[in-house]
Amino acid sequence: MSVVSRPLNDEEVYSEMNKMVAFIRQEALEKAREIKVKADEEFNIEKAKLVRQESINVEEQFQRKVKQAEVKQRILTSTLINKSRLQVLQARQEMLETVFSDAQQALAKVPEDKAKYQKMLVELCVQAFVQLNDRRVNVRGRKADLDVVKAAVEEAVMIYKKDGKDITATVVEDSPLPDSVLGGVRVSALGDRISVDNTLIARLELSSDRMLPQLRNTLFGQSPNRKFYN
Numbered sequence: 001m002s003v004v005s006r007p008l009n010d011e012e013v014y015s016e017m018n019k020m021v022a023f024i025r026q027e028a029l030e031k032a033r034e035i036k037v038k039a040d041e042e043f044n045i046e047k048a049k050l051v052r053q054e055s056i057n058v059e060e061q062f063q064r065k066v067k068q069a070e071v072k073q074r075i076l077t078s079t080l081i082n083k084s085r086l087q088v089l090q091a092r093q094e095m096l097e098t099v100f101s102d103a104q105q106a107l108a109k110v111p112e113d114k115a116k117y118q119k120m121l122v123e124l125c126v127q128a129f130v131q132l133n134d135r136r137v138n139v140r141g142r143k144a145d146l147d148v149v150k151a152a153v154e155e156a157v158m159i160y161k162k163d164g165k166d167i168t169a170t171v172v173e174d175s176p177l178p179d180s181v182l183g184g185v186r187v188s189a190l191g192d193r194i195s196v197d198n199t200l201i202a203r204l205e206l207s208s209d210r211m212l213p214q215l216r217n218t219l220f221g222q223s224p225n226r227k228f229y230n
Helices: 010-108 114-132 143-161 200-220
Strands: 136-140 168-171 184-189 194-199
Touching: 010 200, 114 136, 114 143, 114 184, 114 194, 143 168, 143 184, 184 200, 194 200
Parallel strands: 136 168
Antiparallel strands: 136 184, 184 194
């Protein structure tokens, strides 16, 4: 038996429309859920990327600051060490200058003992005669030492001649040495073109230069950075 189609009445049309609307709504809700899930996933992924990148940036900034702090600390430490070394060197230099100043003051008192002083002058003159090795020399001393210098020169000439050498030593009175030399003599030859400075201040300076390393070791001990010793 054949089924005869007929037009839908209003109630049936309304029912069918409700079914279609419900279907479309359900499809829309499912699609909205999918979009939301995907959006949440993308958001979480992007957020994780941003958090990771920001963490890397923070770590890099932290490491840079740590390195900068380390560099500043090394510079500060080096500056303080160098400053301390300079202070130590300055203190050592001042101490050495004090030692030499004390020695200079002690030398200034040497001429007070005439006998010992004359004996010293004799030795200084003989030494100068030997170094110059000339037959005519001029001897200069301080004005205050004129008499003792003359006596010392006479004795030195006799000692020098004992070895069979001839010499004429003239004490120059018109151009004496300044008192700042502390004492001693300056002996010259060949018209004063060459000379031997055997004044006390010159001998002190010479001794200071030669004895400076030994004096430093005595006062401050051997340097820990020095590897070789003569």
